[in-house]
Amino acid sequence: MNENERQVKSITPKSEDFSKWYLELVQKAELADYTPMKGMMVIRPHGYAVWENIQRLLDLRIKATGHVNAYFPLFIPEGFLKKEAEHVQGFSPQVAWVTIGGEEELEERLAVRPTSEAIIGHMYARWIKSWRDLPVLVNQWANIVRWEKVTRPFLRTTEFLWQEGHTCHETAEEGEAETLKVLDMYKEFCETELAIPVLSGRKSLREKFAGAQMTYAIEALMSDGKALQMGTSHNLGQHFSKAFDIKFEDRKQTLQYVWQTSWGMTTRTVGALIMVHGDDSGLRFPPRVAPVQVILVPISVGDWRRNVLPVAQAAVNGLRAAGVRVSLDAREEATPGWKFAEYEMRGVPLRVEIGPRDVKAGQAVLVRRDTKAKETVPLASLPSRVPEILDSIQAGLFSQAKVFLEANIRDAADYQGFKDILENQRGFVRAPWCGGEACEDRIKTETMATIRVIPLDEPEGTAEGACVCCGGQGKAVAYFARAY
Numbered sequence: 001m002n003e004n005e006r007q008v009k010s011i012t013p014k015s016e017d018f019s020k021w022y023l024e025l026v027q028k029a030e031l032a033d034y035t036p037m038k039g040m041m042v043i044r045p046h047g048y049a050v051w052e053n054i055q056r057l058l059d060l061r062i063k064a065t066g067h068v069n070a071y072f073p074l075f076i077p078e079g080f081l082k083k084e085a086e087h088v089q090g091f092s093p094q095v096a097w098v099t100i101g102g103e104e105e106l107e108e109r110l111a112v113r114p115t116s117e118a119i120i121g122h123m124y125a126r127w128i129k130s131w132r133d134l135p136v137l138v139n140q141w142a143n144i145v146r147w148e149k150v151t152r153p154f155l156r157t158t159e160f161l162w163q164e165g166h167t168c169h170e171t172a173e174e175g176e177a178e179t180l181k182v183l184d185m186y187k188e189f190c191e192t193e194l195a196i197p198v199l200s201g202r203k204s205l206r207e208k209f210a211g212a213q214m215t216y217a218i219e220a221l222m223s224d225g226k227a228l229q230m231g232t233s234h235n236l237g238q239h240f241s242k243a244f245d246i247k248f249e250d251r252k253q254t255l256q257y258v259w260q261t262s263w264g265m266t267t268r269t270v271g272a273l274i275m276v277h278g279d280d281s282g283l284r285f286p287p288r289v290a291p292v293q294v295i296l297v298p299i300s301v302g303d304w305r306r307n308v309l310p311v312a313q314a315a316v317n318g319l320r321a322a323g324v325r326v327s328l329d330a331r332e333e334a335t336p337g338w339k340f341a342e343y344e345m346r347g348v349p350l351r352v353e354i355g356p357r358d359v360k361a362g363q364a365v366l367v368r369r370d371t372k373a374k375e376t377v378p379l380a381s382l383p384s385r386v387p388e389i390l391d392s393i394q395a396g397l398f399s400q401a402k403v404f405l406e407a408n409i410r411d412a413a414d415y416q417g418f419k420d421i422l423e424n425q426r427g428f429v430r431a432p433w434c435g436g437e438a439c440e441d442r443i444k445t446e447t448m449a450t451i452r453v454i455p456l457d458e459p460e461g462t463a464e465g466a467c468v469c470c471g472g473q474g475k476a477v478a479y480f481a482r483a484y
């Protein structure tokens with residue numbers, strides 16, 4: 001066993017210590033690394049390649065729904081942030097400030113953007129004059145800084161990457177429709193590309209975005225039973241348009257404030273991929289976002305460079321022509337066994353092995369990362385068979401995660417039952433809630449759980465049964481969970 005082999009095998013099993021498993025995997029699979037600045041991570045090439053795939057596939061959807069990309073400044077004058085009272089109150093504990101430029105003290109300090117509503121609102125007030133200028137459907141891909149006390153790579157970092165959509169509409173109805181359209185887009189994206197099933201719905205007012213009228217979210221269940229917010233879509237109403245004076249002349253020539261939305265999805269999604277799909281051997285990336293979908297490992301025995309390598313290279317070319325992201329590892333300093341463990345840990349969905357005997361038989365051995373099942377395939381069929389297997393892996397990871405999610409949504413009969421589920425089983429607890437913040441606060445203090453979403457098909461005010469906490473009249477059925 002060489003040094004590398006020992007390293008591969010030293011990951012703490014997921015079942016033994018989930019948090020340790022996660023942190024070790026992030027580093028050993030070279031997704032991210034720590035820096036001397038607390039809470040700031042480097043996204044390494046293997047992790048960044050996943051983010052690039054997420055970006056590309058989400059950007060396609062953002063554009064297909066009529067949005068365009070733009071870029072706004074990193075700094076926001078303090079006065080802008082203060083214009084929307086709830087917004088500044090919500091974000092001020094997390095804002096980093098620039099007070100000196102070069103060697104001069106600034107007259108007004110600048111916030112490093114914790115989100116861009118304020119600067120974008122200021123610009124929209126200049127650009128929007130008439131109903132003919134609407135809707136404005138703009139998205140930005142950017143970095144964000146929020147000073148965090150407790151951090152964890154990908155899940156909560158002081159600086160992170162995201163996209164933020166900022167739209168303006170003529171009517172309240174159009175704003176609400178946009179908010180829900182984006183929520184659906186996020187849900188479809190997570191399920192199709194990330195193979196992560198989600199619950200979608202609205203947040204309670206306590207959990208909504210600072211300055212929003214209503215926040216909607218999609219929530220996924222990590223394999224340790226904790227929830228993770230995957231994306232949010234906010235109906236801002238006229239809160240920011242009144243604060244930033246974004247007015248337009250409507251079709252009857254009266255001045256009106258625009259109706260706005262904002263929505264975002266971040267590098268947290270990479271953390272979700274690790275926590276939803278990973279196992280004791282390492283990562284299991286869904287093929288659609290995997291940096292490398294297929295790793296071809298030639299079996300290095302005998303005169304393999306002459307007998308096997310050209311066949312392996314031809315197989316790689318054939319797969320590339322079929323649109324597969326494939327890589328060939330012909331390094332001589334590492335054994336096939338080490339390579340197998342390494343690529344399993346790095347989450348490559350499918351391994352192709354070709355040895356001297358396979359060459360003679362005109363075949364290759366395929367090993368799936370998700371089930372570790374083996375299959376022998378004629379070399380000539382690789383370009384047709386491999387994409388089929390990749391689709392099957394994508395579908396298999398999704399259905400595995402969906403079975404897990406569904407098995408971990410439980411109804412609570414009473415408050416004791418509610419507490420027992422969160423203590424012993426975790427997952428989502430579905431329960432009626434009276435709508436009161438006092439109960440939300442008590443639940444959070446006593447169980448560490450929060451309302452993750454209130455499903456949209458549960459209209460407010462019609463819940464059956466009593467509030468799981470106070471026993472008062474239930475107003476909505478909510479999904480509660482402990483969350484990252």
Ligand SMILES: [Zn+2]
Pocket residue numbers: 433434435436439467468469470471472
């Ligand atoms: Zn209550």
